[in-house]
Amino acid sequence: MPLARLDISHLRNLTAVRFDPSPHVNIIVGENGSGKTSILEAIHLLSFGRSFRSHKHKTYIQYEQPECVVFAQLEQDQQPRIPVGIKRSRDGAIEVRIQGRAAQSVVELAERLPVQLINPDAFRLLEGSPKIRRQFVDWGVFHFDDRFINAWRDWQKALKQRNSLLRRGKISANLLAAFDQELIRLGEYVNTARKAYVAALTPHFESVLQQLAAGLSVQLNFFQGWDAQKTLSEAIEHSYQRDIDVGYTNTGPQRADLRVKTPSGDALDTLSRGQQKLVVSALKIAQGQLLIERGRQLVFLVDDLPAELDANHRRRLCQLLESLNSQIFITSVGPDSMDFTWSDQTDVRHFSMNQGELSQASKGLQES
Structure with missing residues (x-):
């Protein structure tokens, strides 16, 4: 509106x-x-x-x-x-x-x-931490999937509860497993929604980028936060002892990232400042296109x-x-x-x- x-x-x-x-x-x-x-x-x-x-x-x-x-x-x-x-x-x-x-x-x-913002600080989408890119993806999923926000909130709560237990030090595997069931269920939904969104966003991004900078080759790769060959349940089970040792959950959707690459490597390292702004602008406009396509x-x-x-x-x-x-x-x-x-x-x-x-x-x- x-x-x-x-x-x-x-x-x-x-x-x-x-x-x-x-x-x-x-x-x-x-x-x-x-x-x-x-x-x-x-x-x-x-x-x-x-x-x-x-x-x-x-x-x-x-x-x-x-x-x-x-x-x-x-x-x-x-x-x-x-x-x-x-x-x-x-x-x-x-x-x-x-x-x-x-x-x-x-x-x-x-x-x-x-609201979509394109400003000089938009470079942080490329040069900033994975958290900034997760926020970019999650903004899109929020408008793409009506159920996402509640699942995301509940998953965040489950993650905080698990980390709180891990910080206590001595905790049985059985007690931790009881918390893990809900964490895994919600985490899998968050991950599936993110992957679906990035898949829908990618062709829009590629089209917009070619209109802004014909010939510039940039790919989007979504890293889900754990080994793609494992289920979230397997990844968390495999990371159990490490989680105990460090006092927090090492694997899961909280480690997800949107990786922006060129044939030569990371976009941040291989593109000029002007090209980086075009890539960021293409990402923002592509998000807008996808939202408008859905009648918003x-x-x-x-x-x-x-x-x-x-x-x-x-x-x-x-x-x-x-x-x-x-x-x-x-x-x-x-x-x-x-x-x-x-x-x-x-x-x-x-x-x-x-x-x-x-x-x-x-x-x-x-x-x-």
Whole structure:
């Protein structure tokens, strides 16, 4: 569901911002520190319940303010708009409201407002820990498989319980085996769902990458977290003594990874910085394609589009984004770097950001 209205209060230098975005393309131009990235941060907070710039909520709540609030109205076809909001307090409390009622968790927001972020930090998808790539896969599975989130949560609980027992030191094999049954059942479901998702994602990724960078050969390989020749039950049984010795579970879906490789080796080691950004962008756009294919809508946040990409690749990226018919928010330091000509059928709105104040360009300036 696209955002039809966005209100932001007391988030970084955004004291009170009212935003009526286009359902298609929104280009926000401003100097560094003007607050343009904070607009994207607010949308991300509304979807994920957390910032993509900091894990510490106090860093984005405006100084000397008790809380920040992000409110939005979501557009739906031929139906009344859906009001949603999130309030993050300085003491750490989170309040989520949907259509006037208190939501049980931010998961309800994530279901209604899927958001994809493409920004300079997206390189972490390649250079970061396997946890970051698992989160990327799990975001996709969450929107791909309705039962995944509950199975994933229950598996996490079972894993924590097992690790707690292992840390106690002396524990019988029979007692541990009783916990392992549920851990294995849930872990196998999580693994099967992840593998199915990566299999569905791969052809989309390969197609998008060829449109962005023809001739660039990159493969996705999913490592499930244990020897593919063994069942999860066999792998855990084989790792029993080692788990006892170190005090935690060594094998299972918590060790899964999405490995991105070229014919010469890991993508991180063999591709240029610009090529890496194209690969990451292809992964994000492919996720969007797969979601749209299943009848969902999503919002793309593209922060600092010109960074690392030349004019040719910027145009290709914008062309792909436009073809998805999704709502897009793009930030840029200067209008001269936005050299892509959008279709006449695309509603493109230009905004200027200056010291936390957002203003929309006049129609004549937008078309010039």
